Amino acid sequence: MSATLSFTAPTAHGPQDVTLSYARLGAGEPLLLLHGIGHHRQAWDPVADILATEREVIAVDLPGFGQSAALPPSLPHDLPTTTAVLGAFCAALGLDRPHVAGNSLGGLLALEMGRDGLARSVTALSPAGFWSQAERRYAFGVLTGMRRTARALPLPLVERMSRTAAGRTALTSTIYARPARRSPEAVVAETRALAHAEGFAETLRAGRTVQFTDDVPGIPVTVAWGSRDRLLVPRQGVRAKRVLPRARLVRLPGCGHVPMNDDPALVARVLLDGSRPQPASASRTTRSTVGL
Incomplete structure (x- = not known):
């Protein structure tokens, strides 16, 4: 069901009132879905019903995208601020460290939430931040x-x-x-x-200096990349694996940058698997059976 939520976010620039639009469906452990730059929460529609059979799915329009208004003028649309806003959004909804999955910019934000202790697992689909400067x-x-x-x-x-x-x-x-x-x-x-x-x-401008360089310890992390991603090329997944050595690296055959529409069943399975409790041995898995 589509809804809006107004809340106060404790950012580095002081408390600020923010309103985000989101949709919520299903039952089970909560799974927060974050879309990419220029997109909206409906990017997840091809997989939402599948995920909702096992998870409570919360798909949110990021600040300044979809039906969510831009952040207040005093707040930058940068990574720390947006991460803090998403943490406050989860707290306002009563979500205690949800599983978080994201695509592109959303994948980068999911990893940031994991690193900040705001997620119980992270699945990142072609996440931003593992590029060379030329890429x-x-x-x-x-x-x-x-x-x-x-x-x-x-x-x-x-x-x-x-x-x-x-x-x-x-x-x-x-x-x-x-x-x-x-x-x-x-x-x-x-x-x-x-x-x-x-x-x-403003989000694109803030991304010019972004490079994800730190591990996300203590929680299950999955990084998945479409084999036909033309925007963030698949070799960036290999770099992500170096930064996140305990992460599960998965290839999505025949999928592009936004894979949810290209192969909904495969992407849903990756998201559900990534948000299941994993034994200690699973955290050492280096890649899927098909490499990038």
Whole structure:
């Protein structure tokens, strides 16, 4: 069920009132889902019902994206602030260290929450922050181009393009390996979400200096990468494994940067497996049976 929640976040810049939009469904241990930059919580729709059979699923629109307003002017859209806001959001909902899964920017935020003791497990799908500077510049250039295109296209044209497989491919092939599978309605909604994301420019600007360099000890961590990720290339998963030596590294065959739509069953299984209690021996697993 879609809802909004207003709460006070204790940030490094002082307490601030924030309102976030979210959807909640299912029953079981809580699983918080975090989308990528320019996207919205509906990115998780292809897997939400599967996850809800075993988890209480909370999919949130990050500050300045989807239906969530941007942060107050006194707050930057940077990693520490957004992590603190998400921690306060969980506390306001009564979620005690939920499992956290994220994609791209959301994967980076999930890892930050794990490192800050705010998550009981982390599953990161193509997380940001493991790039070289050349790879970061490439990804930011692609994202900026996608944003510019989304803002320039008139809505009737987006709607007309979304009705054909070729049009959906033209609009979304950068992030999906199988763009034709995306529904026309979803393509229109996510193109509009990218065009109208209030937090896009500041979040991207804050990401220029981001590099994830520390381990996340004490909790199960899974890092999964689509074999056909064209935005954050799969070799970044190998770097992530060096930084997170105890993490489970999983390859998602045939999946792009946003894999939930490309292979919902596989992604749901990875998320459910990643949020199950693991014996000590599992924390030493180095990779899945198929390497990156």
